[in-house]
Amino acid sequence: AxxxxxxxxxxxxxxxxxxxxxxxxxxxxxxxxxxxxxxxxxxxxxxxxxxxxxxxxxxxxxxxxxxxxxxxxxxxxxxxxxxxxxxxxxxxxxxxxxxxxxxxxxxxxxxxxxxxxxxxxxxxxxxxxxxxxxxxxxxxxxxxxxxxxxxxxxxxxxxxxxxxxxxARKTLFVDIAITDGKALSWLYRRGQVIDRADDEQFAHIKVSLDPVDCDRFSSQFSYKLLNKKPRSRKKA
Ligand SMILES: Nc1nc2c(ncn2[C@@H]2O[C@H](COP(=O)(O)OP(=O)(O)OP(=O)(O)O)[C@@H](O)[C@H]2O)c(=O)[nH]1
Ligand SMILES: [Mg+2]
Missing domain, CATH: 3.40.50.300 (P-loop containing nucleotide triphosphate hydrolases)
Structure with missing residues (x-):
């Protein structure tokens, strides 16, 4: 401001x-x-x-x-x-x-x-x-x-x-359903997508977000924002 x-x-x-x-x-x-x-x-x-x-x-x-x-x-x-x-x-x-x-x-x-x-x-x-x-x-x-x-x-x-x-920004990990264009575009619009790997089901995303936007995302979408890379992603 x-x-x-x-x-x-x-x-x-x-x-x-x-x-x-x-x-x-x-x-x-x-x-x-x-x-x-x-x-x-x-x-x-x-x-x-x-x-x-x-x-x-x-x-x-x-x-x-x-x-x-x-x-x-x-x-x-x-x-x-x-x-x-x-x-x-x-x-x-x-x-x-x-x-x-x-x-x-x-x-x-x-x-x-x-x-x-x-x-x-x-x-x-x-x-x-x-x-x-x-x-x-x-x-x-x-x-x-x-x-x-x-x-x-x-x-x-x-x-x-x-x-x-x-x-102030936090780096977070989140797996978004590949078909969920709304959540994906929200993250691209409000955050900075640092890394992305897609499989058939999910876009595995690493994103940097303002703390206020973390709260906004969580209240608007049902995905969990994680502080660490989830284990299942290791295969990549
Ligand atoms: N010389 C000079 N004039 C400036 C500068 N920045 C703004 N001005 C002038 O200062 C006047 C006020 O600028 P605004 O940007 O409207 O000021 P403001 O803080 O938004 O004002 P309010 O909305 O009334 O609170 C205008 O005439 C601008 O052209 C600057 O860096 N140098
Ligand atoms: Mg003004």
Whole structure:
């Protein structure tokens, strides 16, 4: 999920990363609903990215409902991109406001490994400030310096997301009936099929899945996801 203060550049980043065309405007609360879109990472890992309603210290009441929906997305996310307008003079107090809201949600922003701080709009900085931001991002884990507008730094950010998702993902084994196109296509869509061997009855699959997707799969289909390769597969 992408979170951040209103006008930080969340939707611009979202559009850049997913190739979507979500409404972007230099006005507060350009985004009123959570939008989701598929994102393919350099490793081939697939993820669903959600753009969210901007945070602000005093939320107008008509936005509270949209904001609540946003928060659910954030709580479930495997990676949280905290987008900041680093060129803004209030950037530090905006950051504190966002961190306070995350804390209200029960997320510990200082220690939650899912959070990546995205220093956005580095193109608006002076050469010296820009260099400092890039250096800080290099030194600190979970910090990236980018310009969603020019695309600078986005490769590095994607690599970081990739790494995070890789850490959270589980590698599992499952035997799917060869005729069950629905379960098979679900796994190809949501996961990364690492290995597959078919016999007359089953597709023996090794797949890497996000923990949330493991639960989704188990509640939707009646197959068992195993941590180890089942013995019967040894013959291959
Ligand atoms: N110079 C510069 N401008 C940017 C950058 N990223 C976004 N912007 C501009 O900042 C403004 C706000 O961008 P949005 O992407 O709509 O911001 P948002 O965080 O989605 O805003 P809300 O949806 O209102 O919370 C737009 O005018 C963008 O063009 C950037 O990296 N550099
Ligand atoms: Mg937006």
């Amino acid at each position: 992408i979170v951040g203060y209103t006008n930080a550049g969340k939707s611009t980043l979202f559009n850049r990363l997913t190739g979507a065309e979500v409404f972007v405007k230099d006005l507060l609360f350009a985004t009123l609903d959570t939008t989701m879109r598929a994102l393919e990472l350099p490793s081939g890992t697939k993820a669903i990215l959600s753009d969210t309603v901007g945070f602000i210290s005093e939320l107008p009441t008509h936005l509270v409902a949209a904001f609540r929906a946003t928060l659910e997305e954030v709580l479930e996310a495997a990676v949280i991109l905290h987008v900041r307008d680093i060129g803004q003079e209030n950037t530090e107090s905006e950051k504190e406001d966002v961190l306070a809201i995350l804390r209200d949600l029960g997320i510990d922003p200082d220690h939650d490994p899912r959070i990546i701080e995205v220093l956005n709009k580095i193109d608006t900085l002076s050469a010296t400030e820009r260099k400092a931001a890039i250096t800080r991002a290099k030194r600190q884990e979970r910090v990236a310096a980018v310009s969603a507008l020019t695309g600078e730094g986005l490769d590095g950010l994607l690599a970081q997301i990739d790494e995070k998702l890789g850490e």
